[in-house]
Amino acid sequence: MSSFGRVYRVHTYGESHCKSVGCIVDGVPPGLRLTEEDIQTQLSRRRPGQSDITTARSEFDTVHLQSGTEHGVTLGTPIGLLVHNKDQRPHDYAETDLYPRPSHADYTYLAKYGVKASSGGGRASARETIGRVAAGAIAEKYLKEAYGVEIVAFVASVGKVALPFAEEDDEVLGKEYVDLIKTVTRVEVDKEITRCPHKATSTKMEETIRAAKARDDSLGGSVTCVIRKCPLGLGEPCFDKLEAVLGHAMLSIPSTKSFEIGSGLRGTTFPGSVHNDPFVEGEDGKLRTTTNWSGGVQGGISNGEDIYFRIGFKPPATIAQEQQTARYDGSSGVLAAKGRHDPCVVPRAVPIVETMAALVIMDMVMQQNARAAAAALLPPLTHLPPTMVLPGKATVDKVVHGESVGEVQGQKAGEE
Structure with a gap:
């Protein structure tokens, strides 16, 4: 379906080349100061055409608040958000009448519905994420004002170029990477065209992306996200554990292929004596952990530490290279896709990851507050x-x- 969340509920709409995309957000608390500018910041970070290593599609993605606010304050009623599609080129997709594009959603959508959007990726396009980002930007503002929550994502790898996750084989994660998770800001992330805040690695990533673009190819990569100052006790046993819902949210983003939290797969190679998170008393008198290899979640519930996770994105499916493939009728042919596409999606995925994380935490906060209010x-x-x-x-x-x-x-x- 096209809805996400239980209490803070988001319903997105729109295809890649229809008249507009957007969302309805239900459950926004009343009394939150909110303007279009609060939402536009993240949409502008997500939009296409930001640099020569992203798609050349030119969309300013200007958001229009349709309902749910008055005099710059939320009313508690559903908020409607709309963004017009302006730079449409449906003629770029004439080949999809004959070919299901390799590794794209053309064939599966047609098999599921018996009909599909005639141009672009339809609902499988990253244009669909505009609604998520807009709704998540509202959640981010509430979480920041009510709890001081900070959410920062950054590019961790592109192709085979990656941040130094660990300097030694006997380290679960290296100090440089752990310090980056603890301290990195969005300002630092946005200083680099690749949105990797490690200058040396960013330079290599940029070179790698440009090389792939020059040969009409594409690259995958990964994004790390950290949530700081998250309230204790978020997460619902047993099926809606915090990491399970985060995984659901992240793997619903187009092009995602993997999700790992805390030490992730690397942590599975260490014994419990090394990987466990012993407790200590913090400066504020609350219990803290000495290592946080759990990634801020234990038993599916937030423990007050930084929550951090990493998402893997596949190479964009649409490339301009000629590919030997089959037509819908089964006959063989050669496809060289047209259109404007990112050679690597991860730089633009950063705000999508951040806002999807905000949607999860916002919904969990509201569920927990409902429980506490009933108990009170x-x-x-x-x-x-x-x-x-x-x-x-x-x-x-x-x-x-x-x-x-x-x-x-x-x-x-x-x-x-």
Whole structure:
């Protein structure tokens, strides 16, 4: 389906070459100051035509707020967001009348629906992600104002060029990579045309992308994302664990092929004695972990550490090289696709990953707040044994013993 989320719910619409794309966002809290400029920032980072290593399609992706706000404040009612498609060239796709493009969605969409969009990738196109990014930008603003949440993504690899994830074989992850996860900012990411904040690696990536473009080819890569200051306790046992929903969100992005959280597959090569995250008392009196190889999630629930994960993107399927393939009628032929396409999608995928992460955290926050608010209406629990409550945590005690969630949130935001 075209909807995502349970409480903060997003429904996207539009194809790559229709009149407009956009979304309806339901569940936005009332009273949030919101203008089109708040949403436009991420859409401008996602838009095509940003540099000569991205697609040449020229779209400014200007967002139009259609509903759900008045005087720059959200009303709590559904928010409609619209972006016009302007630089359309459907004649570039005449060959798709004869050929299902290799590794594209032409054949599978036709098999599923019995009909497909005649030009572009339809709903499989990255144009569909405009609605996600717009809805995620709203979620980002709420999370920042209410909790101080920071979400930063960056390009970690392009083809065989990758960040130095570990300097030694006996390291789960190297200090340089871990420090980057802890400190990198969007400003640093956007300084590089590749959106890799490691200058030496970025230079190699740029050279690699240009070389692929020159030979009418494409490259895959990966994006790392970190979520900082995420509230404790997010995630729903058992099937909606936080990493499961993050994986669902990330693998729904076009061209994605893999998702790993924390130490990922590399962590599977180490024994538990090395990979475990021992607890220590932090400066704020809360428990922290010494290593965080878990990636901020344990038992499917956020533990207060940075949440970090990496997503793999395949090479863009549409390339201008001639490819021997079959037509819809089964006869063989040669296809050299036309159109304007990214030689590597990962630089433009960065804001998509960030905003999809925001959608997940926003929905989880609202689910958790609903649970806490319901618990707050019950009589105080004074008979529980000490092993059933979290010691020394006033915020948890206040929620359980009847103080309002709003008061607790306000205190938390003030502390941060």
